[in-house]
Amino acid sequence: MRHVLSWMFLLLAVFPLAVAAQTLASVSGSVVDLRGSAIEGARITLTMDGRPDLETKSDAHGQFVFSGVFPAAFHLIISASGFSSSTLAGNLAAAQSLALAPATLQIAPLSSNVDVTLTQNEIAQEEVAVEEKQRLLGVLPNYYVTYDPHPAPLSAKQKWDLAWKTSYDPVTIGIAALIAGVGEARHTYRAYGQGTEGYAKHFGAAYGDFFSGVMLGGVVLPVLLKQDPRYYYKGTGTKTARLLYAIERSFICQGDNGRPQFNYSAIIGGLASGAISNLYYPAQNRNGAGLTFKNAGLGIASGAISNIVQEFFFRKLTRKPPHIGSASVD
Numbered sequence: 001m002r003h004v005l006s007w008m009f010l011l012l013a014v015f016p017l018a019v020a021a022q023t024l025a026s027v028s029g030s031v032v033d034l035r036g037s038a039i040e041g042a043r044i045t046l047t048m049d050g051r052p053d054l055e056t057k058s059d060a061h062g063q064f065v066f067s068g069v070f071p072a073a074f075h076l077i078i079s080a081s082g083f084s085s086s087t088l089a090g091n092l093a094a095a096q097s098l099a100l101a102p103a104t105l106q107i108a109p110l111s112s113n114v115d116v117t118l119t120q121n122e123i124a125q126e127e128v129a130v131e132e133k134q135r136l137l138g139v140l141p142n143y144y145v146t147y148d149p150h151p152a153p154l155s156a157k158q159k160w161d162l163a164w165k166t167s168y169d170p171v172t173i174g175i176a177a178l179i180a181g182v183g184e185a186r187h188t189y190r191a192y193g194q195g196t197e198g199y200a201k202h203f204g205a206a207y208g209d210f211f212s213g214v215m216l217g218g219v220v221l222p223v224l225l226k227q228d229p230r231y232y233y234k235g236t237g238t239k240t241a242r243l244l245y246a247i248e249r250s251f252i253c254q255g256d257n258g259r260p261q262f263n264y265s266a267i268i269g270g271l272a273s274g275a276i277s278n279l280y281y282p283a284q285n286r287n288g289a290g291l292t293f294k295n296a297g298l299g300i301a302s303g304a305i306s307n308i309v310q311e312f313f314f315r316k317l318t319r320k321p322p323h324i325g326s327a328s329v330d
Helices: 003-023 120-131 156-166 170-185 195-225 239-246 263-278 289-317
Strands: 025-032 042-046 051-057 065-068 072-079 086-093 098-101 254-256 260-262
Touching: 025 120, 042 065, 042 086, 051 065, 120 156, 156 195, 170 195, 195 263, 239 289
Parallel strands: 025 098
Antiparallel strands: 025 065, 042 051, 042 072, 072 086, 254 260
């Protein structure tokens, strides 16, 4: 009888622990900087109402995990030396294994006896580093849009770097090659001929149009006129307000002084690029002055359409958009 009672007491002690084990949850994630590189040794604190705080540090891959956590609402406070802290919030269900999106930490101002902050150029360089990773569906370059609500103005070198990376991206060259193949197959420019030589001329024309447009509208004129060639994503307000904003941005841009300006860079750049194309297109396919201005108008219209798609659709399809401020996880 004594042995039976001992087993009963043992079962009564173990049963609640077994039930609790089945309801415990876990939460995991990773910590990266604006370039997407892992941050090792970041301090992560898990807080829950009525329970002691839990702490851990990110490993060499920037990853962390809290196991055996009771299901409840939680907050994660993430900090690392040299970076601004970030806070994540969410809810854990019973037996849930929650994997959080990477937490991106921004560089914090340095401090010693004298307060030191990042220069405008350094902030812009961080923004460009993020933009150069933005790709639609992880493939198509989407560099000329900033999702930062208050981006720093680009230097001449940064405008050049952005245009250069766009022009020589393998996907960009591949698209020009595809356009050339279609043009050669359809005999778009008969004077170019057929075969390898004809295809090479079609490719040169297709890539030349793109290259001259990017260099003139993205570097030369923006540097001379001190204008920003990027599209400034709005993302807030009513759909009507965002639609009007996107259309307006086809002929209005942001100056390096932070003020809206008439978009001379894009419009004059389109005209100049069309004029340059007359140097390499066959005589019978060259646009006269009237058609060049007509094409400039079409360029503004296509820019408006591009901005609308950028405002309402491309952010959802773009990999590596910047994480601004703290995040919330449901």
